[in-house]
Amino acid sequence: PETGPGALGYLAALGFGIVFLMAASLFGGTIAQSVVEEKQTRVVELLISAIPVRVLLAGKVIGNTILAMAQILVLAAIAIVGLSITGQDAVLTGLGAPIVWFAVFFLFGFILLASLFAAAGSMVSRQEDIGSTTFPLTMLVMLPYFLVIFFNDNPVxxxxxxxxPFxxxxxxxxRLYLGTAQVWEPIVALIVLIATCVGAVLVGARIYQNTLLRMGARVKLSEALSRA
Known part of the structure; x- marks a missing residue:
């Protein structure tokens, strides 16, 4: 009886983590690459002559967020069907609320990262240089994932x-699936995440706007933030 919940908890952590890791890494990288490609081909100059820079950034973030959320819905549907077919009704019932919360947290977590990936892409003008600015963001996604996986049985x-937030x-x-979180905790954690998301969007928009038309060498973060 003790190993069952532990094993299911590990699998739940693995499932939640893989979905968030893959979506954030895949779509985040795609956003950064599209920004650099638009700079290389000078398409961005045509785009910003027609629409404001912040609107362009919002379009990228919103579009990729919709695609990522669609992926979540598909995977959730597959999981529900799979658990139903195999008779895992108890597991399905236990995952109900956590999956809903995961979708909500995923939404704001993805917007946070998408904004930062777009900003990171705008700081360089060559595809070969993308890694130099997106690597820290990739670590911010991967490190928490592995920490949650390895410490899924450590309540503290x-x-x-x-x-x-990451x-x-x-x-x-x-924690909701394992029953170790109080009713108020996901609400507080969500408020923290949303506040961080708003800050990341504002910082990302500033960097994006200040560096989008910069060509040549990589723009330093301090310059990207302070440049008028």
Missing amino acids: VLAVMSYV SAPVAMPL
């Missing part, structure tokens, strides 16, 4: 990770 570490989309739904 998991509680801390559930409030960290790991909350994985850690908080897992």
Whole structure:
């Protein structure tokens, strides 16, 4: 009886983590590459002559967020059908609320990362240089994922990770599934995530606007933030 919940908890952490990791890495990288490609081909100069820079950024973030959320819905549907067919009704019932919370946390977590990936892409003008600006963001996605996986049976570490914006989309739904989170905790964690998301969007928009037309060498972060 003790190994069952533990094994299911590990699988839940693995499932939540893989979905968030793959979506954030895949779509985040795609956003950064599209920004650089538009700079290389000078398409961005035509785009910003027709629409404001912030609107262009919003379009990229919203478009990729919709695609990512669609992916979540498809995977959730597959999981529900699979659990129903195999007679895992108890597991399905236990995952109901955590999956809903995961979708909510995923939404804001993805917007946070998408804005930063777009900003990171705008700081370079060559595809070969993308890694130099997106690597820190990739680590912000991967490190929390592995921490949640490795410490899924450690309530203290998991509680801390559930409030960290970059790991909350994985850690908080897992705590809800394991029954170790109080009713108010996901609400507080979500408020923290939304506040961080707003800050990231504002910072990302500033960097994006200040560096989008810069060509040549990589723009330093300090310059990207301060340039008028």
